[in-house]
Amino acid sequence: MSLLITPSPATETADGPWPAGARFGADGHAEVGGVDLTKVAGRFGTPAYVMDEADVRLRCRAYRAALPRAEIAYAAKAFWCRAMAAWIRSEGLALDVCSAGELAVARAAGFPAEKIIFHGNAKTPAELRAAVDERVGRIVVDDLTEINRLAALVPAGMRQKVLVRVIPDIEAGAHAAIRTGGEDHKFGLSIAAGVAREAVNRILRQPRLELVGLHCHLGSQIVAAEPYEQSARVLVEQLARIRDAHGVTLPQLDLGGGHAIAYTSGQAGLAPARLGSLAATVERRCAGIGLPVPRLTVEPGRAIAGPAGVTLYRVIAVKKGLRRTYVAVDGGMSDNPRPAMYGSRYEMRMIGRATHEGERDFTVVGHHCESGDTLAEAVALPADIRPGDVLAVAATGAYNHSMASTYNMTGRPPVVAVSRGKARLVVRREGLDDLLRRDVGL
Numbered sequence: 001m002s003l004l005i006t007p008s009p010a011t012e013t014a015d016g017p018w019p020a021g022a023r024f025g026a027d028g029h030a031e032v033g034g035v036d037l038t039k040v041a042g043r044f045g046t047p048a049y050v051m052d053e054a055d056v057r058l059r060c061r062a063y064r065a066a067l068p069r070a071e072i073a074y075a076a077k078a079f080w081c082r083a084m085a086a087w088i089r090s091e092g093l094a095l096d097v098c099s100a101g102e103l104a105v106a107r108a109a110g111f112p113a114e115k116i117i118f119h120g121n122a123k124t125p126a127e128l129r130a131a132v133d134e135r136v137g138r139i140v141v142d143d144l145t146e147i148n149r150l151a152a153l154v155p156a157g158m159r160q161k162v163l164v165r166v167i168p169d170i171e172a173g174a175h176a177a178i179r180t181g182g183e184d185h186k187f188g189l190s191i192a193a194g195v196a197r198e199a200v201n202r203i204l205r206q207p208r209l210e211l212v213g214l215h216c217h218l219g220s221q222i223v224a225a226e227p228y229e230q231s232a233r234v235l236v237e238q239l240a241r242i243r244d245a246h247g248v249t250l251p252q253l254d255l256g257g258g259h260a261i262a263y264t265s266g267q268a269g270l271a272p273a274r275l276g277s278l279a280a281t282v283e284r285r286c287a288g289i290g291l292p293v294p295r296l297t298v299e300p301g302r303a304i305a306g307p308a309g310v311t312l313y314r315v316i317a318v319k320k321g322l323r324r325t326y327v328a329v330d331g332g333m334s335d336n337p338r339p340a341m342y343g344s345r346y347e348m349r350m351i352g353r354a355t356h357e358g359e360r361d362f363t364v365v366g367h368h369c370e371s372g373d374t375l376a377e378a379v380a381l382p383a384d385i386r387p388g389d390v391l392a393v394a395a396t397g398a399y400n401h402s403m404a405s406t407y408n409m410t411g412r413p414p415v416v417a418v419s420r421g422k423a424r425l426v427v428r429r430e431g432l433d434d435l436l437r438r439d440v441g442l
């Protein structure tokens with residue numbers, strides 16, 4: 001068996017779309033975390049999400065090394081289950097959740113409540129109650145009406161720590177649907193329109209709320225550190241304004257997540273090391289206006305979970321059209337809605353057997369009743385690819401499992417964790433029984 005290391009060196013975590021522990025041989029052998037992916041497909045069925053535990057841990061450590069004094073809060077929305085919670089916790093990270101469901105998983109896994117930040121632009125009263133009842137460390141205020149509602153839920157003798165999410169008015173991010181830092185998005189409170197200022201005034205008047213800092217999140221798939229430097233400058237100015245207006249020095253500054261990963265070889269990600277300068281920017285800016293340096297928080301989701309995940313599909317049909325040849329697999333937009341939502345591109349390989357055929361371009365489609373159910377256009381695969389072959393798709397660890405649906409009454413795939421040569425089922429496949437159980441009938 002000839003093994004070849006993929007271009008994803010363990011020290012430069014943002015460099016390739018495959019997990020650091022991925023190995024591919026010319027004979028079709030493919031492994032992640034020391035586990036043969038073809039055997040995973042056989043044992044757990046397809047489609048299946050495979051998560052490389054070591055890759056997740058490596059990425060957590062890269063953040064801690066790049067920003068040693070900052071708080072690294074993993075954004076659960078990228079990929080979340082109890083196993084992930086255990087890995088994130090044992091790597092010493094904090095956590096960002098944005099729903100009662102994500103909070104429930106965290107608590108079921110024993111994730112410490114004080115290390116949880118609760119987000120959401122439209123938190124329901126029940127979610128606010130769950131956050132307060134669970135004693136989450138911080139709640140991010142994203143709406144004026146939320147302030148009274150939240151304060152009313154806090155029991156006497158307790159003070160709930162809150163951050164205010166402001167709009168720094170910086171446009172960054174790979175796609176309009178994932179940009180959130182500019183005016184006229186549904187997230188955050190406008191500095192320019194005076195709403196952020198009003199939120200601060202109201203919170204400071206609430207004895208059961210303790211304002212501890214400001215928050216912003218610019219968007220996702222941001223490839224440069226510069227937009228973060230800009231947002232840090234805007235937020236430090238706001239901290240100074242609050243100090244001048246109210247005599248209150250806020251100790252925290254949360255710059256959100258959104259750090260890009262490579263989805264295909266040659267695409268640029270934003271390596272955590274490149275964010276190291278953020279701490280210095282904040283320090284310089286604070287020194288310039290005589291403000292104590294706040295503790296920095298960053299909230300990476302995709303950059304921790306994304307490249308750790310590989311999805312395995314089985315080819316069902318290879319169909320020649322007039323202009324293209326389609327490779328149809330047993331999953332699709334229900335397990336990975338990103339190509340249909342954002343036009344996202346993915347890298348994939350046929351695994352499990354040797355071939356001496358050259359490569360040609362195929363359109364890889366799913367099995368759903370939707371012509372937009374395309375996983376990849378013009379992707380190079382062996383010319384003799386045929387039904388029964390297994391495809392491995394890279395960088396599917398983030399926003400695949402967490403965004404999966406049951407469209408066409410298709411159960412969601414299992415999550416298989418691989419580590420040190422062992423594969424473990426950590427989320428089971430959703431079966432027809434699960435789907436039928438919800439349908440209570442007439």
Ligand SMILES: Cc1ncc(COP(=O)(O)O)c(C=O)c1O
Binds near residue numbers: 217259
């Ligand atoms: C508030 C907040 N923090 C962090 C993230 C994580 O973003 P990413 O996974 O791109 O790092 C998001 C994503 O939507 C977010 O809304």
